[in-house]
Each structure stands twice: as C-alpha cells, then as structure tokens.
Amino acid sequence: MSSDLKTTPLNPWHKQSGANMASFGGYDMPLWYDTGVKKEHLAVLESAGLFDTSHMACIMVTGPDALALLQFCHTRELSGLKQGRCVYGAILNEKGHVIDDAIVYNFAPETYMLCVNAGMGGAVSSHLLAQKQSRTVTIEDLTDQVAKVDIQGKNSARILAKILHDPATVFGAMPYFSFKGHFLKGTDQPVQLLDKTDVLISRSGYTGEFGFEIFVAPDKVVSLWESLLDAGKASGLIACGLGARDSLRAGAGLPLSHQDVGERKFVNHPWMFALATTEDGKGFTKEFLGKDALLDSADAPFTVPFVGENLRKVGTGPDTQVIDASGKSIGMVLTCATDMGIGLHEGRILSIASPDLPEGFKAKGLSCGFVLVDRQPNPGEKLVLQENKRKINVVVAGEIRPHRTARLKITNFTG
Amino acid sequence: MKEINELNLPEDVKYTDDHEWVKMDGDIVTIGITDYAQDQLGEIVFVELPEVEDSFGQGDEFGTVESVKAVSEMYMPLAGEVVEVNAALEDAPELVNTSCYDQGWIMKIKPQNPSDVEALLDKAAYLDTLRG
Structure with missing residues (x-):
C-alpha cells in the first residue's frame, strides 16, 4: 500500500x-x-x-439559489424533486462530458446534498463554485466528514x-x-x-x-x-x-463513473432517464451546463450493455476491441465483470433469486458489462470482444440479471 | 494477499518465472500454478484447459486461469504433449485456490526432453524471483 x-x-x-x-x-x-x-x-x-x-463524498448545497445552481449543474429535472426524495444524474461540463455522476438529496427548500464518487468532493465543489456566479448559495465539501x-x-x-x-x-x-x-x-x-x-x-x-x-x-x-x-x-x-x-x-446495468460514463458526451447510453428530456425526447425541460453539446451530438458513440455466453471475461480499455459479424472493429470494452448469480437456461438468463427455478438449474455465472461502439447495435446482435489473442462471444443485451429487487415495495421485505 | 514468507512453496517441485510448478513422476510431468499465482489472482472461477494430445513448445500459451479480478495465461514450462487434464476443475475451479499443488493441478504432459525439468527453478531460486 x-x-x-x-x-x-x-x-x-x-x-x-x-x-x-x-x-x-x-x-x-x-x-x-x-x-x-x-x-x-x-x-x-x-x-x-x-x-x-x-470513500464516497457528500457536498452540501444550501441557500436561496441552491436549487437554481443544481438545476444548472445536474442533468435531472429537479424542480419536482420532493423533500425527502433523491435522484440520480450527472454533473456535466460545457462539452457535455461527465465530471461525475451524483445523487441529489432534497432536505428542505434551500438545503440539498450531492453524493459523489470517491475523491470527487473537491472537484465537484470547485465546479459548483465556478458555476455559482451571482447566485446566493453556499457549497460545503464534506469529504471525509x-x-x-x-x-x-x-x-x-x-x-x-x-x-x-x-x-x-x-x-x-x-x-x-x-x-x-x-x-x-x-x-x-x-x-x-x-x-x-x-x-x-x-x-x-x-x-x-x-x-x-x-x-x-x-x-x-x-x-x-x-x-x-x-x-x-x-x-x-x-x-x-x-x-x-x-x-x-454490472449485472444490474449500472454505470461506473469515469469508466462507463466520463469524458464523452452523456448521450446514447442506457441511462437516458438521468437526463431532463422532454416527453417527445427531442429536447430538454431546462437550461443546464452541457445542454448545447448534448443537442449537437450526431457523431457521439453509443454505450451498450452486453452479456457473455459464459463467465469468461476480457479486459477493458483502449487495448480491447469490439468486433461485429462482418469482422469490423466498432469500439472498445468499458466494463467486463462476471455476475456469479446468473446463468443461461434454454436461452434465457435466470438468477439464483428468480422464482420457480427449473430443477437442476445451476448459475454458473455470465460475463456482462458495457461496450463503447461507433454505431447503434441491434438488440441481440452478436459481438466478439477481443483483448490481444483472447476473444469472448457476447450479445447486445437490455436487462442482464433478472428479478432484481431494488424497486420492489418495502413491504415485501419488512414482514 | 499473502506475504512472501506465508507462501506455501514445496521443496519437491520445480518452478517457473511464470508462477507455474512442475513435478516429475516417471516420464510424466504434472503442471499447476503456484501458491503465489493463485493468491495474486484471487478467487478462481474458470480454468480453460487444453485438449488431451495437444502438443506445445516451451513457452507456448496452453490455457487461461480466470479469477473474478483478472484473466491470466498459462505458459508451457517445457515442450511436450498433453496426456491428461484435471477435469475436476470444470466444476470446481476453486480447487486451484484451495489446493494448488494437489487437487488443483492443471494438466499432465509427456515432455519432449525430460531433462529440461532440471533447468527450471528450485524453491530458493523461485523465491529470489518473487523478492525481485
């Protein structure tokens, strides 16, 4: 160490x-x-x-213009965020790139908190200060507090x-x-x-x-x-x-900041719900930093979830390639991990927590993660992920681990 | 991770720079990965084995060991033909973690030149490579 x-x-x-x-x-x-x-x-x-x-960091944002500053610096529509509720989104720069992803907590009308990633308390606080301008707002970095x-x-x-x-x-x-x-x-x-x-x-x-x-x-x-x-x-x-x-x-389809979201425009990814998009999907409901860059993103790459045919993995980063059926390299691997709680049964992914598991089902694990590719692949499209000589076969997926419990009613778990 | 003095390094096997061990038994050589290798890899979830009768030259890649953290290639300590692979690893790859010199062996080969084994590292020389 x-x-x-x-x-x-x-x-x-x-x-x-x-x-x-x-x-x-x-x-x-x-x-x-x-x-x-x-x-x-x-x-x-x-x-x-x-x-x-x-290791994660909290930042308090308080004062009469706390909401206005967060509306400008966070990708979610926060005007409807009720007290006692929190919401996931991203903090962008003017290029529309992700400085960090962050959950906004609404404590009271003039009291909000951001929860950001390890080591990012200082950077995000400085960014908020730089964007504060004439707004009446106090930013307090609570890193390690x-x-x-x-x-x-x-x-x-x-x-x-x-x-x-x-x-x-x-x-x-x-x-x-x-x-x-x-x-x-x-x-x-x-x-x-x-x-x-x-x-x-x-x-x-x-x-x-x-x-x-x-x-x-x-x-x-x-x-x-x-x-x-x-x-x-x-x-x-x-x-x-x-x-x-x-x-x-990875099995839940959640991004890792600075790996799956980061220095690229925050569009064409599975987390579009984290943007304040209008109902027709063509625009945004508010002004925010990075908006113009996102509206001008015809050439932006696509971040796409995949699932492997077994538990074998490849590495990640610029030394990896994503190869389509025509043999063309279309991108690189961002995340590749093995969800050890899932397996394939008759072409369907099941989890050890799935109801009515077929007899003899054994979750051997499946690799999964995200690739960054220069065209929109089709759901179910077969791709090969390659790192040096090592190759694994994967398919473009929507959901990976089924029957997840995060969103179920709390009464399912308190009895 | 284990400290170097916590590693289990038997005296009756030879070692390679690539963290494999070999053990001669008659004209057959058993190959596995060392305690250091399994400890560095962490929990092993998959071992990709060669086929029986595959032939490899010294230094050739013959398989991979996959842990939750990483994927690591295995290289032939000496040239030869595969005569047996440890089929138990298909269902229980964790044997490489729990018993790397015994139940977690990887494969057995018939070496081209059995005397090549002599040129591999003994425990003291392998320890020197780990200490850098």
Missing part, C-alpha cells in the same frame, strides 16, 4: 478481517474478504451484504430494524430513492439507532437489489458496521468488498 492513499474509519477492520486491499479513487479499500468475492456477490442476492462506502455503509439485499430492512429506534416509523412509506433522517444531530425528524446515533437512511444503493445507504458521522461508523454484522449474522449478512460491488452493479 502506498502511504499517500487515504483510508476510511473502517480500514483497520478490513485489514483485521483478512481483506484483500487495493487502491480505489485514492482510498485503500477492500476488494474482498477471506470469504471470497463469489460468496459476497451471492450473499447480496440470497440474503444481504454490507459495504463500506465511506461523513461516513457511509450500504446494506443491500432482501434481508436488509429486517436486519437494520434490529438496531433502529422505531423501525416501523422509519420504514413506513419509504419508496425507492427516498430518505429519512440526517447524519447530523438536532434535526426535526431524526432517525436514530438504538444507541441514539443519528443516521440518514436512503433507500438506494449500487447493486440493483433492495437495500439502504446509511450516512453517519465518521466516529460512529465502526460501531454501526459491527452492530449491523452482529444483527445480521443469523440471516447470513456478510461484509462485501468492491469486487462484489462491481459485479453486482
């Missing part, structure tokens, strides 16, 4: 627990623990997994309920992408753990599965982590590293 890497408060816990550590976004983070990444991935599909995501853990999987609510004060109220009416409480003390409607620790609980995550992101003061995160693991022990909750986080999000 290089000494200039930053650490989260859970770093000693990870190391004591046999984690294989690696640098990610400038932080020394666990890739997997001694349980192994496959078990970690499957735990989220079968029960629940716990992730240290304290807020810790976060994600509990993901169908047992998340039942486990979290064991350490929450008044879980029935917290989980009452808690739709996908809503949140309650605050990581600071002294808010109007606090959400607290049994030990009185204040937390912000957001029904979101990065796995495609039901669960929560829990924001908490850094000095409280180790005890939160340990009490969750303790509360979830009997139901199979385990700590999960970035390896499982990456394979779960």
Whole structure:
C-alpha cells in the first residue's frame, strides 16, 4: 500500500478481517474478504451484504439559489424533486462530458446534498463554485466528514430494524430513492439507532437489489458496521468488498463513473432517464451546463450493455476491441465483470433469486458489462470482444440479471 | 494477499518465472500454478484447459486461469504433449485456490526432453524471483 492513499474509519477492520486491499479513487479499500468475492456477490442476492462506502463524498448545497445552481449543474429535472426524495444524474461540463455522476438529496427548500464518487468532493465543489456566479448559495465539501455503509439485499430492512429506534416509523412509506433522517444531530425528524446515533437512511444503493445507504458521522461508523454484522449474522449478512460491488452493479446495468460514463458526451447510453428530456425526447425541460453539446451530438458513440455466453471475461480499455459479424472493429470494452448469480437456461438468463427455478438449474455465472461502439447495435446482435489473442462471444443485451429487487415495495421485505 | 514468507512453496517441485510448478513422476510431468499465482489472482472461477494430445513448445500459451479480478495465461514450462487434464476443475475451479499443488493441478504432459525439468527453478531460486 502506498502511504499517500487515504483510508476510511473502517480500514483497520478490513485489514483485521483478512481483506484483500487495493487502491480505489485514492482510498485503500477492500476488494474482498477471506470469504471470497463469489460468496459476497451471492450473499447480496440470497440474503444481504454490507459495504463500506465511506470513500464516497457528500457536498452540501444550501441557500436561496441552491436549487437554481443544481438545476444548472445536474442533468435531472429537479424542480419536482420532493423533500425527502433523491435522484440520480450527472454533473456535466460545457462539452457535455461527465465530471461525475451524483445523487441529489432534497432536505428542505434551500438545503440539498450531492453524493459523489470517491475523491470527487473537491472537484465537484470547485465546479459548483465556478458555476455559482451571482447566485446566493453556499457549497460545503464534506469529504471525509461523513461516513457511509450500504446494506443491500432482501434481508436488509429486517436486519437494520434490529438496531433502529422505531423501525416501523422509519420504514413506513419509504419508496425507492427516498430518505429519512440526517447524519447530523438536532434535526426535526431524526432517525436514530438504538444507541441514539443519528443516521440518514436512503433507500438506494449500487447493486440493483433492495437495500439502504446509511450516512453517519465518521466516529460512529465502526460501531454501526459491527452492530449491523452482529444483527445480521443469523440471516447470513456478510461484509462485501468492491469486487462484489462491481459485479453486482454490472449485472444490474449500472454505470461506473469515469469508466462507463466520463469524458464523452452523456448521450446514447442506457441511462437516458438521468437526463431532463422532454416527453417527445427531442429536447430538454431546462437550461443546464452541457445542454448545447448534448443537442449537437450526431457523431457521439453509443454505450451498450452486453452479456457473455459464459463467465469468461476480457479486459477493458483502449487495448480491447469490439468486433461485429462482418469482422469490423466498432469500439472498445468499458466494463467486463462476471455476475456469479446468473446463468443461461434454454436461452434465457435466470438468477439464483428468480422464482420457480427449473430443477437442476445451476448459475454458473455470465460475463456482462458495457461496450463503447461507433454505431447503434441491434438488440441481440452478436459481438466478439477481443483483448490481444483472447476473444469472448457476447450479445447486445437490455436487462442482464433478472428479478432484481431494488424497486420492489418495502413491504415485501419488512414482514 | 499473502506475504512472501506465508507462501506455501514445496521443496519437491520445480518452478517457473511464470508462477507455474512442475513435478516429475516417471516420464510424466504434472503442471499447476503456484501458491503465489493463485493468491495474486484471487478467487478462481474458470480454468480453460487444453485438449488431451495437444502438443506445445516451451513457452507456448496452453490455457487461461480466470479469477473474478483478472484473466491470466498459462505458459508451457517445457515442450511436450498433453496426456491428461484435471477435469475436476470444470466444476470446481476453486480447487486451484484451495489446493494448488494437489487437487488443483492443471494438466499432465509427456515432455519432449525430460531433462529440461532440471533447468527450471528450485524453491530458493523461485523465491529470489518473487523478492525481485
């Protein structure tokens, strides 16, 4: 480990627990623990997994013009974002390229928060300051001042309920992408753990599965982590590293910032819902930075999800090629991971969490991810991904891992 | 990851720079990957094996080991013909992690020149390559 890497408060816990550590976004983070990444991935599909995501950064945006600044700097239409709700989108520069992707939280009419990726708190804050102009707004980069853990999987609510004060109220009416409480003390409607620790609980995550992101003061995160693991022990909750986080999000069709979205125009991708597009799809509902570039994007490449024929992978980046049926190279691989919880059955993808699994079905894993190509491929089109001599066969996919739980009603998981 | 002094490196096998081990038994050589290699790769999810009767020259790529993190090629420690592959790895590739010198062997070959084995690294020389 290089000494200039930053650490989260859970770093000693990870190391004591046999984690294989690696640098990610400038932080020394666990890739997997001694349980192994496959078990970690499957735990989220079968029960629940716990992730240290304290490397992510929060930025508070407050003041009379907070909404106006975010409307200009974030790709989502935020005018209808209700208090207690959050929404996913991207922060673009004037070229329409992605500086980072970010979730906007609406706390109160003049109080918003952005949650951005590891190491991006400074860059996004500076960008917001540069775009502030005459607006009356305060931007506060809370990098390393807020810790976060994600509990993901169908047992998340039942486990979290064991350490929450008044879980029935917290989980009452808690739709996908809503949140309650605050990581600071002294808010109007606090959400607290049994030990009185204040937390912000957001029904979101990065796995495609039901669960929560829990924001908490850094000095409280180790005890939160340990009490969750303790509360979830009997139901199979385990700590999960970035390896499982990456394979779960790939199977769920979610992008990794600076890899699947980044220095290219934020168009022609599977996340068009993250743009404030008008109903006819031809324009945008608001003015925002990067809009003109996006409207002039006839030559922009296409970001397309794929699924492999088995679990074999290739590398990613400019040394890879995407070859179509005519033998022409049409692009490169952005993400290639193996979702170990899925497999093919009679030409259909099934997950270990799918209902009514056929007898004898065994999820052997399928590779999946995103390619960047210079033409729009057809759904189901066969492509070959190549890295040096290594080739794998894939098809252009819509959905990858079926029967995901992230969007289901919370009442499915609290009984 | 394991520290170098935590690695399991038996005395009765020879090693290569590419982190494979070979063990001579009569005129047959068994080949696998070392504890260092399996530890670096992490959890192995797939082993691509050659076919029996395939022939390879020394240094030729004969298969791949795929972990959740990476894909790694395996190279022939010495020239020869494949006489047996470890079919158990098709269903249980993790044997390479849990038992890299025993149940997790990769294949057996009949070497062209059995004496080539002598030129491979012993444990001390392999340890030197790991220490750089």
